[in-house]
Amino acid sequence: MRLRVRDGRIIDPAHNVDSVADVLIEDGRIVGLEPATDPDRGSTQGDAQVIDATGKIVCPGFIDMHVHFRDPGYEYKEDIETGSRAAAAGGFTTVCCMPNTDPVIDNGAVASYVRKRAQDAGVIDVLPFGSITKRQAGEELSEMGELVRAGCVGFSDDGKPVMRADVMRNALSYSRIFNAPIISHCEDLNLTRDGQMHEGYYSFVFGLKGIPAEAEETMVARDLLLARLTGGRLHVCHVSTRGSLELIRRAKAEGIAVTCEVTPHHLTLTDEVVGSYDTNTKVNPPLRSEDHVQALRQALSEGLIDCIATDHAPHHLESKDCEYAAAAPGIAGLETAVAVIMDRLVHSGALDITKMVSLFTVGPARVLGLDRGTLSPGARADITIIDPDRVKRVNPETFNSKARNTPFAGMELRGWPWMTISEGRVVAHDGSVG
């Protein structure tokens, strides 16, 4: 099976490639690039399927290292198949799913189940994270060796921060055996209790209990110190405050092994939107004030942030169709992430397109130590093609995800994923997965 993606603008930040060329694929692997100027180009075209990518941007397959697929346990919200389809529609070829399922991914059997279900769905690749602690209870370490053998590529108790410093210390230390990152959801629960939104001017104005930025920052500080103490690899997920960024900046300068991610919604929405009491604006960590959003954007373009991750958190309608304080936090982000970043950051000039591609490809691949996120010969033929000028309104009714919870509904965005190729097979085209 051969495939030629023709005349697209190839952006492969891992190798500083930015030129119009063809990508050749054979048996699920990248064969190589053929410059558009090559006179012999297309000599093998006879038996290859040709995709005309003129005017499109051809990138290595996008990686989202932070999704919640709710399977096993909450398949009515999302299952691995619908989640995979949403990922493909959104331009992702690899996603990492968080272990806060029921049962928790804290043993090899559950991790193997996730891998198997994803392979059966046959859409994109799903790599699980194992939990840091058994049942995510924050007390005893999971059997990390068994989890790695079953395909886990990192550890996280996301959503349930590890409150005990001694447990976090041991996790960062022990995980060095596998050189796997400890992915930390930094939140001091004593400071966030009952909080509904970012603490500040608008939390008073809207009468909702605030969550101070310091609830995140004190835990980032703690985890950085523990990473320094142990030499373990720390990945701070969904960074949302200026103070966290300053701490991470200093730690990186000091040589501490820390990486971090930011979500599309924290980059583009402020706490002001909570005033509608639209429960789709409720997320954890909460949408921050303008000052923090500006700091995130600045850090993104400076290269302090390693990757963009969606924190795709699908919820059933009834978890959102209710009073604000009663609503579950989270945004179903897979199908809008690329368009939101393209429209709000790339087209506005706040973020360079090459930088954007690296944040979705080589960035997360490096965090996870994966041999992906590039179009090098021999690599998995995972390709994301973007139509930079496609204008479309966000319509949750057409989502491939089971969930509809998005604060971006109704927004007109420019720049959408056009085609997703996973291991050499076209799995999504213009939002439809087939």
Add this chain to the structure above:
Amino acid sequence: MGFDQRKDLLGLRDLGREEIEQILDTAIPMKDIVQREIKKVPTLRGKGLITVFYENSTRTRTSFELAGKYLSADTSNLAVSTSSVQKGETLRDTIKTIEMMGPQVIIMRHSMSGAPHYVARNTSMRVINAGDGTNEHPTQGLLDMFTIREHKGRLDGLKVAILGDILHSRVARSNIYGLLKFGCEVRVAGPPTLIPPDVERLGVKPCFTLEEAIRGADVINVLRIQKERQQAGLFPSVDEYSNLYMLRPDHLRLAAPGAIVLHPGPMNRGVEISSEMADGPRSVINEQVMNGVAVRMAVLFLMMGGGRDEAAS
């Protein structure tokens, strides 16, 4: 835009100055009705209103019910706290059920901020917020403003001190939003743990001492302190609170001559307000209760579309 053009009354934050004035002006003839021997006009005959209180407040509920009855509306009350919530019924389902019973207006008290906004989006009935979480209590704000205007002859440019738990008070918020629209100078005072961050951005002056807040004030609005806040560690003890923040008669020397004292009730005598103060000549606390009925009549009248000239008939 006049207030009578609106579907709902959710808060004073998004109400215009003219709308507030329209309500306060309409409350004047309504107060006459409340003071009559026979407190009944036929204005809202055949119209239905229902009170749904997810949080107990017999006073506010009764005030709304009487306001409706004096205007001849049919009023009823759905006791939700004991029934549907415990059965796990969603707010949306409860509202749908009420809608099918046919009232024009639903008056709602809820412990979660924004709950009436959610209801307003999901029903064709008119919604009046009778207090939502720590967000707003618009009719309380309006009755406070009505009372102040009655005594001071105006609202514009007054100096108003609000004392107590500003952070968790919907009364404080509705007062602040309303009064700022009339160019009042609003100061808030309480322990720093009960003063919201960034409150200055609203144009309100935060003070940590009661004395600082009431210096030169024309109006002192004392809020009820919830003793649970002490359990939550927001102040060390009720005794210490009253030592620092209880309004006493000697404080009045600092205020402007003729300053008046308000309290939304029910009072904790000897905690946030001394008995001498509560019962003293500057207190307008009892009038607030009567004005509450008048203001709610005005709101119902404007929302339920009674004829303009019937108002005082």
